[in-house]
Amino acid sequence: MRRARMFFYVSGGILALVVAFHLGATNAQGQSGNIAAGGFYDPDHRRWVIVATNGDTYTGSTNSDIIQFSFAGNAFGGSPIPTKVETWGRIKADRR
DSSP, X not given: OHHXXXXXXXXXXXXXXXXXXXXXXXXXXXXXXXXXXXXXXXXXXXXXXXXXXXXXEEEEEOSSSSOOEEEEEETTOSSOOOOOOOOHHHHHHHHO
């Protein structure tokens, strides 16, 4: 009896997936835009600091019931770091 019930649940789950895709379900897609990666409250200055995933930093004052955030800059500095392209052969020669 227990195996019959388990078979019924598995079959029902597969049927539900088939019906969902037949009705137009598509692949899941991620959201884009700034998503808060972290934040903290600074009690000395009575403000919130929030950092988004792309490095944008926002500050918000808590002087009233409503907190309004304003852009404070980018944590990554905004400019790329200059690098030099090297091959594996050159790296190995430097290590010998």
